[in-house]
Amino acid sequence: MSSDGPTIESLAVEDRRFPPPPELAATAIARPELYEEAAADAEAFWLRRATELLDWVTPPAAACDRSRAPFFTWFADGTLNASANCLDRHLAERGDRVAYHWEGEPGDRQTITYRDLHERVCRLAAGLRELGVRRGDRVAIYLGMVPEIVVAMLACARLGAPHTVVFGGFSPESLRDRILDCGCTALITADGGWRAGKEVPLKRNADAALAECPDVRSVVVVRRTGSEIGWVDGRDVWYHELVEGRDADLAPEPVGAEHPLYILYTSGSTGKPKGILHTTGGYLTGVAATHRWVFDAGDDDVYWCAADAGWVTGHSYIVYGPLANGVTSVLYEGAPGTPDRDRWWEICARYGVTILYCAPTAIRTFMKWGTEYPARHDLSSLRLLGSVGEPINPEAWMWYRTHIGGGRCPVMDTWWQTETGHILISPLPGISTLKPGSASRPLPGIAADVVDAAGESVPLGQGGFLVIREPWPGMLRTLYGDDERYVETYWSQHPGMYLAGDGARRDADGDFWLLGRIDDVMNVSGHRLSTIEVESALVDHPAVAEAAVVGRADETTGQAIAAFVTLKGDVTGDEALIQELRGHVATKIGAIARPKSIVLTDDLPKTRSGKIMRRLLRDISENRQLGDVTTLANEDVVSEIAGLASAARASGDEDKAV
Ligand code: WTA
Numbered sequence: 001m002s003s004d005g006p007t008i009e010s011l012a013v014e015d016r017r018f019p020p021p022p023e024l025a026a027t028a029i030a031r032p033e034l035y036e037e038a039a040a041d042a043e044a045f046w047l048r049r050a051t052e053l054l055d056w057v058t059p060p061a062a063a064c065d066r067s068r069a070p071f072f073t074w075f076a077d078g079t080l081n082a083s084a085n086c087l088d089r090h091l092a093e094r095g096d097r098v099a100y101h102w103e104g105e106p107g108d109r110q111t112i113t114y115r116d117l118h119e120r121v122c123r124l125a126a127g128l129r130e131l132g133v134r135r136g137d138r139v140a141i142y143l144g145m146v147p148e149i150v151v152a153m154l155a156c157a158r159l160g161a162p163h164t165v166v167f168g169g170f171s172p173e174s175l176r177d178r179i180l181d182c183g184c185t186a187l188i189t190a191d192g193g194w195r196a197g198k199e200v201p202l203k204r205n206a207d208a209a210l211a212e213c214p215d216v217r218s219v220v221v222v223r224r225t226g227s228e229i230g231w232v233d234g235r236d237v238w239y240h241e242l243v244e245g246r247d248a249d250l251a252p253e254p255v256g257a258e259h260p261l262y263i264l265y266t267s268g269s270t271g272k273p274k275g276i277l278h279t280t281g282g283y284l285t286g287v288a289a290t291h292r293w294v295f296d297a298g299d300d301d302v303y304w305c306a307a308d309a310g311w312v313t314g315h316s317y318i319v320y321g322p323l324a325n326g327v328t329s330v331l332y333e334g335a336p337g338t339p340d341r342d343r344w345w346e347i348c349a350r351y352g353v354t355i356l357y358c359a360p361t362a363i364r365t366f367m368k369w370g371t372e373y374p375a376r377h378d379l380s381s382l383r384l385l386g387s388v389g390e391p392i393n394p395e396a397w398m399w400y401r402t403h404i405g406g407g408r409c410p411v412m413d414t415w416w417q418t419e420t421g422h423i424l425i426s427p428l429p430g431i432s433t434l435k436p437g438s439a440s441r442p443l444p445g446i447a448a449d450v451v452d453a454a455g456e457s458v459p460l461g462q463g464g465f466l467v468i469r470e471p472w473p474g475m476l477r478t479l480y481g482d483d484e485r486y487v488e489t490y491w492s493q494h495p496g497m498y499l500a501g502d503g504a505r506r507d508a509d510g511d512f513w514l515l516g517r518i519d520d521v522m523n524v525s526g527h528r529l530s531t532i533e534v535e536s537a538l539v540d541h542p543a544v545a546e547a548a549v550v551g552r553a554d555e556t557t558g559q560a561i562a563a564f565v566t567l568k569g570d571v572t573g574d575e576a577l578i579q580e581l582r583g584h585v586a587t588k589i590g591a592i593a594r595p596k597s598i599v600l601t602d603d604l605p606k607t608r609s610g611k612i613m614r615r616l617l618r619d620i621s622e623n624r625q626l627g628d629v630t631t632l633a634n635e636d637v638v639s640e641i642a643g644l645a646s647a648a649r650a651s652g653d654e655d656k657a658v
Contacts, residue, residue, distance in 0.1 A: 028430025074282030105334025144193025167310030257281025275480030286474025291321030389526030421474025522551030
């Protein structure tokens with residue numbers, strides 16, 4: 001946490017306004033009365049949503065239990081099963097509805113109905129049970145965007161076995177750390193995955209990770225690329241062999257609402273990733289309700305959330321939210337520029353996508369590529385757009401609305417986090433007047449506020465810490481295995497309030513504008529990375545003595561990783577070493593963490609107490625006027641670094657953004 005807290009950014013005055021289209025205002029699922037109902041009694045409001053939107057084995061009688069705050073529980077006396085809510089209950093009336101139009105990067109396609117999905121989930125759940133997976137056992141999932149990733153998550157949920165999905169772009173070491181931290185006994189992976197025309201060697205990475213994970217007894221391998229892979233007899237089993245002949249109607253295991261549904265790791269401000277724990281009833285209520293309200297998805301919609309299922313956006317808005325609501329989705333395996341830069345728009349036109357949800361970094365990439373690509377396709381089926389993961393600058397917002405949304409589609413800028421489970425701040429399509437760059441208001445039943453260091457609400461127009469003052473159903477319950485860190489990270493700065501770690505301000509109308517992180521977390525292409533994680537990876541290299549990492553503003557990726565490195569005495573640095581260090585970080589953490597620029601310097605700017613001045617490095621990286629540096633122990637290093645940094649920026653290579 002930086003001690004100076006969030007500052008008020010001088011945002012240029014944004015006075016464009018977009019009221020909801022009249023047809024949408026008349027027909028949208030979310031009505032203005034929702035706000036009133038929630039304001040009258042938020043807990044009763046959420047309890048009604050829980051019973052209205054979900055099927056319970058035992059319906060809950062009570063909403064939130066605050067007796068062990070901040071370890072809140074929701075609907076704790078209810079029992080249900082998440083996979084039954086996503087599948088079984090839809091079968092009678094809409095079993096033949098398409099759950100996913102899936103498209104592989106090489107061009108292969110599958111149409112998967114709710115009935116098909118139910119059958120696949122049952123068979124895999126039966127297979128996993130045969131392998132010894134029981135209620136409460138943790139199962140790791142390390143897959144690309146193939147249908148099996150959804151099947152695997154739901155099969156675990158069916159058995160009451162919490163899953164932990166590890167993004168397919170993570171390295172063997174990252175996978176190992178996550179498996180060990182949550183004590184997984186089984187892993188579901190694939191031989192490989194397709195991404196930008198190249199194969200991601202999932203099984204090879206998994207084998208490397210598992211060399212140090214003795215508790216993983218079973219590895220289920222999906223055949224995707226057909227490549228040669230290593231095989232461990234007695235441990236590895238082909239997915240297609242495991243599911244063959246299994247029960248296509250395996251009964252779901254009823255669990256308590258507070259039974260863990262999944263653990264998902266995210267970066268915090270220290271090196272060790274945090275295992276965010278989500279449970280079943282509150283989480284499902286939250287994702288189902290917000291998915292309905294924000295995306296207004298109904299029977300005639302084709303909805304596409306273009307995130308990766310390995311991130312929380314995929315968990316909540318590719319898998320659990322849309323399936324709980326029985327909606328038809330699109331699922332795409334690969335990169336947006338493969339084989340050409342119009343791949344997304346081709347997909348939108350092919351399936352008649354009506355709702356598209358993606359990240360600003362993707363939008364900025366498309367901006368850079370040019371309007372000719374979306375212009376090649378008929379995008380007239382689109383009626384609603386969404387954005388998530390980072391602040392969307394007004395320019396990108398306008399481009400999205402104009403060139404993808406044909407000037408008619410409202411843009412929902414949704415603010416939330418892995419921790420929050422579901423969207424907390426967002427416009428509603430039939431209600432909100434939109435302002436490009438503003439995430440609008442807290443959703444009904446969400447008590448967001450902006451406070452100062454003393455925890456007092458700040459006046460409109462002033463910046464401060466974004467906090468949530470009341471618990472909400474989909475909130476994280478703890479950090480897996482580390483209750484203390486949970487309390488310390490989120491509940492200690494302002495007792496009684498959840499600290500999001502973002503700065504925010506409200507404008508004169510009370511609309512929220514997000515100002516970015518207030519801690520040492522970077523946001524690169526919508527992916528959270530801690531500066532310390534990247535620093536540790538750099539220092540891990542034998543040539544490196546010390547490293548400091550900052551996120552600097554980047555036109556396409558939001559932030560880019562800028563690293564400053566001092567080498568050990570006997571090492572001479574050159575361009576080859578810089579490339580080697582960049583590669584080293586990618587190997588240690590994953591390609592998303594590869595620094596965009598590395599500056600080799602004799603010294604790092606430090607305070608007299610030896611603290612690295614990150615803010616100064618950020619200023620240098622972003623080419624800003626440097627303020628007072630007289631508190632530095634080593635003043636003269638600053639001008640040296642500034643010169644080197646500007647050279648590094650100029651030569652910084654163009655990494656792919658999405
Ligand atoms: C940022 C992604 C501005 C924020 C769902 C948050 C945003 C972090 C927005 C969570 C938005 C997410 N406007 N910033 N609409 N949405 N963020 O856990 O800094 O991967 O704290 O969850 O992304 O990232 P996470």
